[in-house]
Amino acid sequence: MDLAIWAGGRLHAPDEPVLTAVDHGLTVGDGVFETCAVHRGAAFALTRHLARLEASAHGLGLPPLPMDEVREGVRAVLRAAGEHAGRLRITVTGGPGPLGSHRYPDDEVRPTVVVVAGPATVSDVARAVRVPWVRNERSPLAGLKTTSYGENVVALARARERGADEALLADTRGRLSEGTGSNVFVELGGELLTPSLETGALAGVTRALLLLWGAEAGLPVREARPDELAWEVLDDVVAGRAHLALTGSVRNVTPVVRLDDHDVAAGPLSREARRLFLARLDDDVDP
Structure with a gap:
């Protein structure tokens, strides 16, 4: 698979685990994401997508997102994917949490950031x-x-x-x-x-x-x-x-x-x- 995956401050192989079993995004879907087209090696309309990512997180009640980390991941996967990149996905979850739907207090939340770039199939109809x-x-x-x-x-x-x-x-x-x-x-x-x-x-x-x-x-x-x-x-x-x-x-x-x-x-x-x-x-x- 022509995928570039970034999480926890570094790139990962496609078959390498990046999430804990108690990540709230995995257990209860407590997370937000954005998908961008990659055009000529750059994420198209990235500023607009990041603004919506933050708005979705706020609406979901997540604490402020680590946007510097998000941008670092975007840069890393685009460099690694090169010409194979056609789409970019940014996912931010509530991080490790309880097995139920409730979250830890805000000061204990440690968001998980995963950024992936890979090919895209595009049709004109x-x-x-x-x-x-x-x-x-x-x-x-x-x-x-x-x-x-x-x-x-x-x-x-x-x-x-x-x-x-x-x-x-x-x-x-x-x-x-x-x-x-x-x-x-x-x-x-x-x-x-x-x-x-x-x-x-x-x-x-x-x-x-x-x-x-x-x-x-x-x-x-x-x-x-x-x-x-x-x-x-x-x-x-x-x-x-x-x-x-x-x-x-x-x-x-x-x-x-x-x-x-x-x-x-x-x-x-x-x-x-x-x-x-x-x-x-x-x-x-x-x-």
Whole structure:
């Protein structure tokens, strides 16, 4: 495996243990993470990703993160991975803790930092399915990028079983929310609309950049009003009255060409959004 792994202040071999059996990230999913694309040897939009990492940790109730350690790990794995790197993952957990869900007092918490760089497989299109489970927009974890990813694992497994690479979820009120690891953009009525964060969707870095760069380029792209994109809008995609695109840190902007068991067309705005994003990607590695 072409992986570079850093933890505890040094690089590790892929088969070398880096966690204690009582790490709270392992026992109860008490941790946060970020995934960045690696572009020309650098972590793309690293400043934005680190800011979200800190925001997720704060929302989870973790003490302030050791950001100097995080940055040291990023530098180390990028040097070690070299041209093989296509993605970078930063994971910070609550460190060694009790076997239950409660944590040690803040002054006793010793966070675990693990940074990994490795290859990435990137496609220029996406295939998605609707799944019956929902994103709970009232969850204390809504909008946080935490290691408590069991729901996403189950939903994505369903998508893979059906030949897709992403699963789409509604929120508890029947509004379109997001994918397991992507934000959604619906091309409808001459606009590209992404669900409101009130649906529990993650504030994706690529989502934010497409909203920013699209507006600067005159592309009609915006965040939808909270109740503007009902789950049933996906029926319009199947019928050809709307189109769909997904955004994510490794996938960038990818038009959807299959939804459930139906081939669907990539919309013109979705294709233009992808072209624009890839062009801007080359302009600034840390926008």
